[in-house]
Amino acid sequence: MVTDLAAYAASLGFVACGVASLEPSRYGDALDAWLKAGYGGTMRYLHRRARKRKHPEEIVSGATVAVVVLENYLPAAPHQGPIKVAKYARGEDYHRALMRRLTLLAEWLRAQGATVAHPWADDGPVPERELAERAGLGWIGKNAMLIRPESGSYCLIGTVFTDLPLAPGRAVDFDRCGSCTRCLDACPTEAFVGPRVLDATRCISYLTIESRAPIPEPLAERLDGWGFGCDICNDVCPWNQRFAEPTAVAAYQERGAIGINDPEYFERMTPEEFTLRFGDTPLERPGLAGMRRNWAAASRSLPLR
Ligand code: SF4
């Protein structure tokens, strides 16, 4: 059965697939400490979801395991600077793109006899990286990303919670980061408190996507040209530099024309134009007001040329 599952997941284009058990999280105390320290900033939903993140068995009633898949989002074309958009955000909204095929996977599980098959596309209260680790798909690197030895960390994690009697995979119990600290050293805003501990309130991804507030000046100066998200702690990772390959999924390819050379690009755009051009992309999350803020700050952070 698991072989059939892996074959079907591969036919959908997922780069890896495994099965995770749903016992309580081993990172529960670390999550509590992280939230208590305020590293989640204004993301109050993380507090609301904490109970279920610590208890994945409570996320979907009746589910006994989670099928976990990895989705490669690395676009084929290199991004032209100077204002930069994170690699996962250059095409269609990845939640939608991922959910389309997770829905097919859930239908397939039902066709095999499942009465429960609930997909989660990198959202909800799901501790995705821990479940992927349990399913044997990789380890959580010092940059807090799931790293698959064969392909690195440019991947989204999707799950389908199900009651189909699937045998869980063998959990990954290795850490192949070794003595490397490249990701921790390269972060321009010094957002890592330590290995695997991120102060999200200092992270460019939070500042340009999640936060609605103006970007605090000491951090805005260090954006290094990033106008939506940041890839640095992935880009410097030797596992990506060595093994990452572009995705074949069309939805993640760069659509072009994001105005990367134009600091006024979003300033001139009307709300109607923004919705037409970016309404189905990740840039919709900060919205036009957020992208105006980001573009202005990102262009100010660039060295004078
Ligand atoms: S995404 Fe960028 S800002 Fe955030 S932790 Fe990684 S390197 Fe630092």
Ligand code: SF4
């Ligand atoms: S850059 Fe080095 S320390 Fe960071 S995740 Fe990659 S291997 Fe681990």
